[in-house]
Amino acid sequence: MPIKDLxxxxxxxxxxxxxxxxxxxxxxRTVFKALGKNMMMVVPACCTAVIESLxxxxxxxxxxxxxxxxxxxxxxxxxxxxxxxxxxTDTTVVAWAxxxxxxxxxxxxxxxxxxxxxxxxxxxxxxxIYSNTGIQRSGATPYGAWTTTTVGGKRExxxxxxxxxxxxxxxxVAQACISYPEDLYNKVKKAKAIxxxxxxxxxxxxxxxxxxxxxxxxxxxxxxVETGAWALYEYENEKMTFNGRSKLxxxxxxxxxxxxxxxKYQGRFRxxxxxxxxxxxxxxxxxxxxxxxxxxxxxxx
Amino acid sequence: xxxxxxxxxxxxxxxxxMAKPDVVAAYPITPQTTLVEGIAxxxxxGEYKGEYICVESEHSAMAACIxxxxxxxxxxxxxxxxxxxxxxxxxxxxxxxxLPVIMCNINxxxxxxxxxxxxxxxSISQRDTGWIQFYCSSNQEIFxxxxxxxxxxxxxxxxxxxxxxxxxFILSHTSMPVNVPKQKEIDDFLPKRKxxxxxxxxxxxxxxxxxxxxxxxxxxxxxxxxxxxxxxxxPEIAKDWKKRFGRFHGDLLEFYKCEEPDYILLSMGxxxxxxKVAIDNLQKNGFKVxxxxxxxxxxxxxxxxxxxxxxxxxxxxxxxxxxxMEGVVFTEVKSSLYGKSDAxxxxxxxGLGGKDVTYNDIENICKKVINKKAKDxxxxxxxxx
Numbered sequence: 242m243p244i245k246d247l248x249x250x251x252x253x254x255x256x257x258x259x260x261x262x263x264x265x266x267x268x269x270r271t272v273f274k275a276l277g278k279n280m281m282m283v284v285p286a287c288c289t290a291v292i293e294s295l296x297x298x299x300x301x302x303x304x305x306x307x308x309x310x311x312x313x314x315x316x317x318x319x320x321x322x323x324x325x326x327x328x329x330t331d332t333t334v335v336a337w338a339x340x341x342x343x344x345x346x347x348x349x350x351x352x353x354x355x356x357x358x359x360x361x362x363x364x365x366x367x368x369x370i371y372s373n374t375g376i377q378r379s380g381a382t383p384y385g386a387w388t389t390t391t392v393g394g395k396r397e398x399x400x401x402x403x404x405x406x407x408x409x410x411x412x413x414v415a416q417a418c419i420s421y422p423e424d425l426y427n428k429v430k431k432a433k434a435i436x437x438x439x440x441x442x443x444x445x446x447x448x449x450x451x452x453x454x455x456x457x458x459x460x461x462x463x464x465x466v467e468t469g470a471w472a473l474y475e476y477e478n479e480k481m482t483f484n485g486r487s488k489l490x491x492x493x494x495x496x497x498x499x500x501x502x503x504x505k506y507q508g509r510f511r512x513x514x515x516x517x518x519x520x521x522x523x524x525x526x527x528x529x530x531x532x533x534x535x536x537x538x539x540x541x542x
Numbered sequence: 543x544x545x546x547x548x549x550x551x552x553x554x555x556x557x558x559x560m561a562k563p564d565v566v567a568a569y570p571i572t573p574q575t576t577l578v579e580g581i582a583x584x585x586x587x588g589e590y591k592g593e594y595i596c597v598e599s600e601h602s603a604m605a606a607c608i609x610x611x612x613x614x615x616x617x618x619x620x621x622x623x624x625x626x627x628x629x630x631x632x633x634x635x636x637x638x639x640x641l642p643v644i645m646c647n648i649n650x651x652x653x654x655x656x657x658x659x660x661x662x663x664x665s666i667s668q669r670d671t672g673w674i675q676f677y678c679s680s681n682q683e684i685f686x687x688x689x690x691x692x693x694x695x696x697x698x699x700x701x702x703x704x705x706x707x708x709x710x711f712i713l714s715h716t717s718m719p720v721n722v723p724k725q726k727e728i729d730d731f732l733p734k735r736k737x738x739x740x741x742x743x744x745x746x747x748x749x750x751x752x753x754x755x756x757x758x759x760x761x762x763x764x765x766x767x768x769x770x771x772x773x774x775x776x777p778e779i780a781k782d783w784k785k786r787f788g789r790f791h792g793d794l795l796e797f798y799k800c801e802e803p804d805y806i807l808l809s810m811g812x813x814x815x816x817x818k819v820a821i822d823n824l825q826k827n828g829f830k831v832x833x834x835x836x837x838x839x840x841x842x843x844x845x846x847x848x849x850x851x852x853x854x855x856x857x858x859x860x861x862x863x864x865x866x867m868e869g870v871v872f873t874e875v876k877s878s879l880y881g882k883s884d885a886x887x888x889x890x891x892x893g894l895g896g897k898d899v900t901y902n903d904i905e906n907i908c909k910k911v912i913n914k915k916a917k918d919x920x921x922x923x924x925x926x927x
Binding site for chain 1: 567605612745
């Protein structure tokens with residue numbers, strides 16, 4: 242659906258305490274538009290717990306319950322069961338968590354809820370760090386990135402959470418990015434119509450966390466996709482489809498831009514460029530992305 | 543009314559499903575296992591018509607109960623020992639969210655080393671989570687307390703989760719005859735839950751977002767008021783139950799032969815039941831010792847303890863220990879009495895790790911006090927280290 246045709250109703254309402262240029266708010270606005278009024282949301286500890294504003298105010302016009310860091314998927318399981326018992330099966334239950342709450346502390350509850358075939362949409366907005374606590378490494382932080390707990394740059398590669406979820410053989414898994422709102426909207430719409438567990442992960446470039454200007458959020462997302470540092474895909478009925486630019490990259494119809502084109506704008510990689518350029522580390526990052534795409538081709542083309 | 547002869551866990555499962563919870567979420571742990579198996583059996587027979595979520599951990603069990611309870615429905619779970627400890631964070635969450643999740647906890651020892659027998663350190667160490675805590679001494683009391691707990695926790699003046707604790711194996715795996723009311727009688731006693739707040743698409747609220755210090759302190763005070771309300775409501779519910787079903791296990795405490803005592807023995811759980819035999823024997827031999835079995839650990843019955851302290855010296859047996867201090871009930875009793883009574887108090891630790899505490903042991907403890915040989919606080923049956 243073209244962006245001009247998205248529903249005009251806003252469930253993400255004024256009063257938010259988000260940073261300027263926050264990608265989570267962009268994602269949320271689109272997700273809310275796709276799901277409409279008949280939804281409930283469970284939010285663990287993450288930036289959204291701040292974004293939603295201070296008690297007794299709220300910036301959401303959606304019933305929302307905050308829950309402990311590792312408990313989003315389990316809490317949502319309970320909400321879903323209660324709604325089913327009440328016969329309200331048309332209400333969409335959403336667990337909305339960051340990458341810390343998904344990749345790391347919340348992975349057990351998520352895996353359990355997926356295996357139990359919980360009828361909900363689990364959305365991970367992935368900014369590749371623990372941003373709410375002030376930029377610490379997570380399982381989603383890419384190799385080489387500075388965080389306050391990887392001061393010299395992270396020495397490990399990030400997990401492929403989407404594929405961990407995929408191994409649960411649930412009906413719908415997708416990766417999206419805030420820079421492609423139509424794609425995100427369509428994926429959420431599709432997930433809403435499917436019964437059972439759905440997982441959507443949204444890449445969310447974070448200006449203070451990644452150290453770039455607040456006006457560059459969308460550009461950082463676009464470059465992540467264009468360099469292949471992030472892929473847009475959806476996995477439905479055991480079949481993988483890459484979307485948009487990522488499809489063209491997979492089919493080798495367009496070249497991936499060098500990853501340097503993405504990382505050079507981010508202060509979290511500054512130590513790879515100054516005082517001297519660290520070609521070795523940049524190459525490590527590039528090689529890793531190359532390997533991921535080789536695997537994507539062998540598995541999904 | 544019918545008689546069911548079964549173990550504490552199967553009796554608890556029966557009570558739970560007769561309260562008709564909409565959602566049960568649970569994870570198995572010895573010795574709670576037969577409780578969740580009992581509920582699973584009722585799912586299979588169709589006697590339990592609610593949703594049963596087989597979660598992947600106790601933390602998720604409590605999180606799922608919280609999620610369901612937030613939608614406004616009735617919830618139940620059960621756990622034990624390490625399972626309860628894993629839930630700890632979510633116990634606070636349920637209580638602060640004022641969600642009346644009802645839970646059985648089968649009192650089991652904490653490791654290492656692994657030990658599946660009974661002591662109370664699991665639930666005692668959840669003292670400050672905001673949960674109402676009952677301790678039972680028979681399978682009939684387990685049944686009756688579970689049903690009563692739904693009525694208590696869901697009352698609008700309470701809105702708190704309730705934990706019903708009973709001893710591993712001594713009760714959980716021991717069969718006793720239990721009077722089971724008709725379903726209609728339970729339904730008449732237990733009205734449908736009217737939630738204090740709920741997630742509702744027609745009235746969207748954000749629950750649990752950031753709260754500033756001044757507002758947060760009010761939340762804590764409201765919880766305290768709810769616990770004070772429970773001190774009044776627990777006896778009312780027990781009285782109503784007695785009127786309807788003819789059974790009474792005490793309210794905040796159960797008193798036994800406490801008319802004109804020189805000493806009153808305080809204990810909880812199965813030791814409380816065993817103590818009755820000891821009291822009979824002691825009184826037969828001319829020792830004026832009565833029993834006050836503490837049923838409600840939170841809220842703690844301070845006023846009643848003060849009344850006891852005004853008529854006798856107090857002996858407390860704790861099947862728990864706060865390391866670096868003493869038995870927890872002993873501390874609570876002394877704290878309640880401070881400045882209000884001159885009663886002497888004697889604390890004993892007994893039965894940790896599931897060590898058997900017989901009526902002989904209880905008599906020995908009381909006689910040691912009566913013969914002026916007891917210290918203020920000691921470990922029964924262990925040599926000095």
